[in-house]
Amino acid sequence: MTVSERAASVSVYLDELAQQRRLSPHTVTNYRRDLLSLCSLIAELPGDGGFDSIQTPHIRRFVAQLHTRGLGGRSLGRSLSAWRGFYRWLGQRGAVTHNPVDSVRPPKSPKALPKALSPDEANRLLEVAGENLLAIRDQAMFELFYSSGLRLAELAALDISCLEDLQAGEVRVLGKRSKLRTVPVGSKAREAVAIWAAQRGRLATADEKALFVGQRGQRLGVRMIQLRLARRGLTQGLPARVHPHMLRHSFASHVLQSSGDLRAVQEMLGHASIASTQIYTHLDFQHLATVYDQSHPRAKRKTD
Incomplete structure (x- = not known):
């Protein structure tokens, strides 16, 4: 062959x-x-x-x-x-008589926890005044990422037809394996999107359906969204390179810390299995362990 x-x-x-x-x-x-x-x-x-x-x-x-x-x-x-x-x-299709891969397993590797921003870091990232048209667009995108835990491809695929739902406090997205889900949208994100929607016509071409567009008036690509978010993180002095999935992790971690409702977080993230969502319980435990170390009388280190 x-x-x-x-x-x-x-x-x-x-x-x-x-x-x-x-x-x-x-x-x-x-x-x-x-x-x-x-x-x-x-x-x-x-x-x-x-x-x-x-x-x-x-x-x-x-x-x-x-x-x-x-x-x-x-x-x-x-x-x-x-x-x-x-x-x-x-x-x-009869092209082979056996599957040589069936009994082979990969070597184990350390399970790295997803990186998430702290609530203070998330606020620092998002507390930026929109100085120009692109900054207004970026603010709407980043608020929506953090507010609703969207995947990068889900946000890039949004059309202006979703504006009515957004202003009603929710957004419907087509996730992995064409699974449709509806997630809530917070007031800060709704406000940022409304400001962008009022200005969008200054960039978008007449027949463009995308909610978020670039300088050429067409749908903004995923790579440019990544670059704009990374640049925002650097501008705001955040210690790690910020990427869209980090905002999704931050959304999940912060909601779980506040509510403790793993099933609700699973539903909002669009995870098919609860096992995929349980990784955030480890992040939550890290938060609790830090609080414990700082507050429990028997956990505090004595200083001479």
Whole structure:
């Protein structure tokens, strides 16, 4: 099997995956990278390079090679998941007789907690007066991120048709796997969006449906949103590089600290499993541990 034939099989698989499971473009891009990496590793082996010639020891060797090149446990886990699904698809079409990935597991890696801003840092990030049109737009975007815990792609995809719902205190977004959810919007975010909506016509082209647009009048891309937020963080003197997912983590952590309602946070974040949301209980515990250390008489260090 030639390199182009292997790549063609990967493309057919990903096309079907995108249409049937409606995966996000970002996920499809990651799967493509993982599967093309598999094709490259297969090409290094002697023989015809067919998918059916790969055995479980080969897969373990591939994982070891990628691990030595710097890939961590999470990245390898994603690669194995992509490979496993691809081989399952090949098996359903009779292209292979076995799935060599089934029994292979990635090496364990330390579980890093998501980074979140403190409430004071979040307020510092957002307490900025809109000095110009782009600053007004940015303020609306960042308030909405923090107010509702939106994903980057969800915010970028918002259209002006959502303004009525926004001013009513909620926003409907299409999340992962085309799952529609409705989340509340706070008063600060509603106010910031209303100010931007009144000015949006100065930038947007006549037929543009996007709520947030760039200087050319068209929908603002995800990369530019990331850059604008990072720049805001630097301007406000925050210690870490601020990115959209950090605001989502901050939203979840702060709501959980105030309410203790894990199910509600799960619903607002759009997590399919409560296990995905439970990571924020660790963040909450860190907060409680800090309070304990500062306040409990037997936790305080004595000073001479």
